Amino acid sequence: DTAVSQTxxxxxxxxxxxxxxxxxxxxxxxxxxxxxxDSKKFLKIMFSYNNKELIINETVPNRxxxxxxxxxxxxxxxxxxxxxxxxxYFCASTERLTGKETQYFGPGTRLLVL
Amino acid sequence: AQTVTQSQPEMSVQEAETVTLSCTYxxxxxxxxxxxxxxxxxxxxxxxxxxxxxxxQNATENRFSVNFQKAAKSFSLKISDSQLGDAAMYFCxxxxxxxxxxxxxxxxxxxxxIP
Numbered sequence: 001d002t003a004v005s006q007t008x009x010x011x012x013x014x015x016x017x018x019x020x021x022x023x024x025x026x027x028x029x030x031x032x033x034x035x036x037x038d039s040k041k042f043l044k045i046m047f048s049y050n051n052k053e054l055i056i057n058e059t060v061p062n063r064x065x066x067x068x069x070x071x072x073x074x075x076x077x078x079x080x081x082x083x084x085x086x087x088x089y090f091c092a093s094t095e096r097l098t099g100k101e102t103q104y105f106g107p108g109t110r111l112l113v114l
Numbered sequence: 115a116q117t118v119t120q121s122q123p124e125m126s127v128q129e130a131e132t133v134t135l136s137c138t139y140x141x142x143x144x145x146x147x148x149x150x151x152x153x154x155x156x157x158x159x160x161x162x163x164x165x166x167x168x169x170x171q172n173a174t175e176n177r178f179s180v181n182f183q184k185a186a187k188s189f190s191l192k193i194s195d196s197q198l199g200d201a202a203m204y205f206c207x208x209x210x211x212x213x214x215x216x217x218x219x220x221x222x223x224x225x226x227x228i229p
Contacts (some may be wrong), residue, residue, distance in 0.1 A: 002137075031215060041203060045216040056216055088157060092217075101147060101211045105159035 004106035006091050010113045013081055020077045021109045023091030030031075031055075032074035033103065034066060037088040049094055067086055068099050069083040081113045116141045117210050121222035127196045128228050132210075134181075135191045135223045137206030143167075146191045147209040148182065149217070155200040161206070165189065201227045 004025045013019055025032065033056075034046040048056035049068040063079045072092060091106040117140045127133035139148070152161040165173045165182050172180050177194045193200055206220040 016206060025184075033216070035217075041222050043205065043217075043219040048215050050200070058216070092159075095213075096215065097212070101209065102149070102164055103209070103217055104161070104162060105151075108157050108159075110157075 004091055004093055004104050006089075006106040006109050008109060009107060010112075011112050012114065014110070014114055015081055015083060015109075017081050018077070018079045019063040019081060020075055020112070021089055021091075021111075023074045023076070023106055025072055025091075025093040025106075026032070027093055027095075027104060029093040029095045029104075030071050031094050032068065032093075033070070033092040034074065034076050035092060037090060039087070043090070047074075047076075078111075081111075083113050086111055086113045116208050116218045116219040118206055118208065118218050120204075120206055120222045120223050123221070124226070125170050125223045126226040126228055127193075129196055129198060131196055132192060132194045133196055133225065135193075135204050135206075137189045137220055137226065138192070139187050139189065139206070139208045139212070139218075141187070141208065143210055145210075145212065147211060148180075149209065150178070150180070150189075150191045151205045151207060151219075152200075152202045153205065153222075154199075159205075163191065191211040196227050198229065201225060 014059040031050045033048045052068045066079045089106045091102040096104045146167045148165045152160045181190045203222045209215045
């Protein structure tokens with residue numbers, strides 16, 4: 001019954017490695033997002049996809065590459081991980097342009113880069 | 115650019131009492147949405163309440179209500195009969211929609227409930 005799910009929930013890795021985080025939603029929404037929450041709890045948009053098309057890219061380093069194989073999935077691949085990438089990454093989804101636009105969040109993935 | 119300001123980094127309230135969390139925002143738009151999200155220690159982002167800017171009536175959800183002052187660009191959250199489970203970070207968020215899809219968050223208010 002999970003609406004927005006993310007895997008893994010925790011990710012500990014070494015600097016320089018490449019890692020991926022997966023997100024799936026079963027709400028039938030057409031728009032998905034990646035947000036980053038830093039150590040001070042500040043949440044900021046990274047990317048948004050609508051029906052597999054990138055619609056928001058908020059000046060994120062190109063080491064971060066989102067991929068949306070279909071409208072229910074949005075994955076985040078990170079190359080050459082750096083210490084500053086340590087954060088909690090949230091996936092979210094909504095149904096766009098409906099007047100009922102509420103974003104529902106996944107449980108978050110805590111990434112720790114050593 | 116839209117900004118959201120939460121001027122209270124921390125608040126505390128006695129159990130069963132009422133507390134109000136402040137939020138102001140800056141926008142030149144007339145149609146938009148405002149949200150309060152709760153983030154307990156589990157870190158899950160939970161929607162508390164939502165307000166459409168075109169609605170004059172303040173939104174309510176059980177013990178949670180808002181005071182939406184559109185002209186003043188103010189959107190405060192009132193929690194009545196505070197419970198221990200209300201302890202969390204609370205984030206105010208602005209959403210323009212209509213092709214500008216991102217949520218813009220405030221910096222959050224940490225709410226502590228005193229038994």
